[in-house]
Amino acid sequence: MPELPEVETICRALAPRLEGRRLLEAEFFERRVLEGPPARVAARLRGQTVRTLRRHGKHLLVEFDSGSLLAIHLGMTGHLHWGGEPGPHTRAVLTFDNGRVLYDDPRMFGRLELCEQLPRRIARLGPEPLHIPAAEFVERLHARRGAIKPLLLNQTFLRGLGNIYTDEALFRAGIHPRAIAARLAPDRARKLHRAIRQVLNAAIASGGTTISDYVDTEGQPGGFQFQLQVYGRTGEPCPRCAAPIRRIVIAQRGTHFCPQCQRR
DNA sequence: ATCGGTACCTGCACGC
DNA sequence: TGCGTGCAGGTACCGA
Numbered sequence: 001m002p003e004l005p006e007v008e009t010i011c012r013a014l015a016p017r018l019e020g021r022r023l024l025e026a027e028f029f030e031r032r033v034l035e036g037p038p039a040r041v042a043a044r045l046r047g048q049t050v051r052t053l054r055r056h057g058k059h060l061l062v063e064f065d066s067g068s069l070l071a072i073h074l075g076m077t078g079h080l081h082w083g084g085e086p087g088p089h090t091r092a093v094l095t096f097d098n099g100r101v102l103y104d105d106p107r108m109f110g111r112l113e114l115c116e117q118l119p120r121r122i123a124r125l126g127p128e129p130l131h132i133p134a135a136e137f138v139e140r141l142h143a144r145r146g147a148i149k150p151l152l153l154n155q156t157f158l159r160g161l162g163n164i165y166t167d168e169a170l171f172r173a174g175i176h177p178r179a180i181a182a183r184l185a186p187d188r189a190r191k192l193h194r195a196i197r198q199v200l201n202a203a204i205a206s207g208g209t210t211i212s213d214y215v216d217t218e219g220q221p222g223g224f225q226f227q228l229q230v231y232g233r234t235g236e237p238c239p240r241c242a243a244p245i246r247r248i249v250i251a252q253r254g255t256h257f258c259p260q261c262q263r264r
Numbered sequence: 265a266t267c268g269g270t271a272c273c274t275g276c277a278c279g280c
Numbered sequence: 281t282g283c284g285t286g287c288a289g290g291t292a293c294c295g296a
Contacts (some may be wrong), residue, residue, distance in 0.1 A: 003289065032273090058290080076290050077274080089274085107273045109290055121292095146266055155291080162289055211289065212276080231289095252269080254287080270294080278285085 002074040004129065004160030005203035006214055006222065007055050010080055013217045015053040017082060018062070018096060022049045025095040028112075033091045033105060035113035044114060045070070045094075056118075057125050057159025068116055075109025082217040101217075125159040129196050132158070138189040141181045148184070148192075149177035150251040161196070164209055164231045167256045169196045171230045176264045177248075177255050202227060230256040 002010075026045040028038035035041075048064040055061070060080075062070040072080070081102040086093060092103040092112060103112065113119065127136070144151050151157050152166045161169070170177050172195035175188060184192070203209060208222030211232065215221050225232075229239050234247040234256060243260035 006289080073290085075273095076288070078290095105273095106275065107288090107290095109273070111291095144265080150267080153290090164289060209289080214289070251267080253290095267296085268294100269296105271292085272290105275288090277287085280283090280285105 002058060002078065002208075002214065003162035003165050004055070004058060005165070005200055005206075005224065006208035007058050007060055007074065007160075008204050009208045009216055009222065011053055011055045011060055014060075014080065014082065014101070017099065018050045018053055018101075020050065021096040021098055022047065023064075023094060023096055025093075027093045027095075028091065029093075030091040030108060032108050033103075033110055033112055035111065035115075041112075041114050044068070050096075056122060057128070057155060058162070059122055061118075068114060069118060071111075071113045071115060071119065071122060072103070073111045075105060075107065075111070077107045077213065078103065078105040078110030079213075079215065080104075080217055081219065084219070125155045126157045127159065129158045129160055130200055132193075134190050134193045137193040138186055141184060141189050141192075144181040146181060147178045147250065148175060148181050149253075149255055151181050152196075153251065153253065158196075160200075163253050163255075164211075164228070165196070165199050165203065167231045168199045168228060171257060171262060172199060174261050176262045177250055177257055179264060230258060232256065 023045055026042040028034050031038055048066055051063045051065050053062055060072040083099055084102055086102060089104045089106040090102050091105050094101045152161050173192040175192055203224040206223035209224040210221035230245050233245045235244050238245055238258040241260045243258055245256055246259050248255050
């Protein structure tokens with residue numbers, strides 16, 4: 001499911017509910033999604049009060065008054081629900097003094113980690129795509145010799161882009177997914193920077209993208225799937241030039257683009 | 265640095 | 281109906 005706009009949507013919904021609230025009980029039903037022994041993590045969490053909720057790339061960070069952090073990554077199929085009943089894929093339940101959060105994750109690619117400070121793995125990720133200035137983006141881009149698509153998916157380059165928004169941003173910028181990053185002319189690199197911002201902001205405004213199963217914390221689907229121009233539209237006409245959208249595989253990921261509008 | 269491959273998991277759509 | 285196949289929003293790790 002979740003790339004930056006989906007995690008942002010979840011964060012905005014949960015922050016007002018959780019900030020200032022006390023965590024009464026943490027239950028973990030699947031140790032694979034948890035860093036550390038469930039009983040020990042639960043004991044450390046019990047009684048803590050939430051100071052803030054924030055997003056860091058695709059991670060959701062719950063910061064407690066003690067300074068401890070609960071870092072949540074939803075993987076491919078992780079969901080957070082406010083309230084509701086646990087189901088077959090519920091891997092954790094966090095009970096607060098005003099309600100509970102269910103963590104569901106069928107494929108269990110997601111991770112929950114309780115730590116005293118941001119783990120290095122997360123801290124060393126690249127800048128936020130919505131914060132990085134154009135000049136810095138272009139400079140970082142020009143330092144890389146690989147193809148642009150795998151680079152945008154690389155979280156140490158920028159944190160938060162996934163397969164959907166990468167394809168959409170490249171389409172809007174008119175750049176071929178196999179184009180070499182370092183060889184992009186500065187104006188085209190700046191255009192890509194703009195396209196990334198536009199796509200992410202539009203997706204956040206729509207509450208994210210629902211392809212098959214993403215829903216927000218209230219169980220509502222997002223709306224950005226209706227604004228996708230290439231992702232998942234193999235064979236359909238390009239909205240700009242009507243050429244059939246093509247699907248290829250780059251870095252093991254399905255990649256959608258218009259062969260006419262995105263020339264090498 | 266970069267690339268390709270594999271691995272981790274389950275569920276779903278599809279063709280036969 | 282049942283079964284095999286391929287695909288899926290993510291990331292880590294390996295060797296080349």
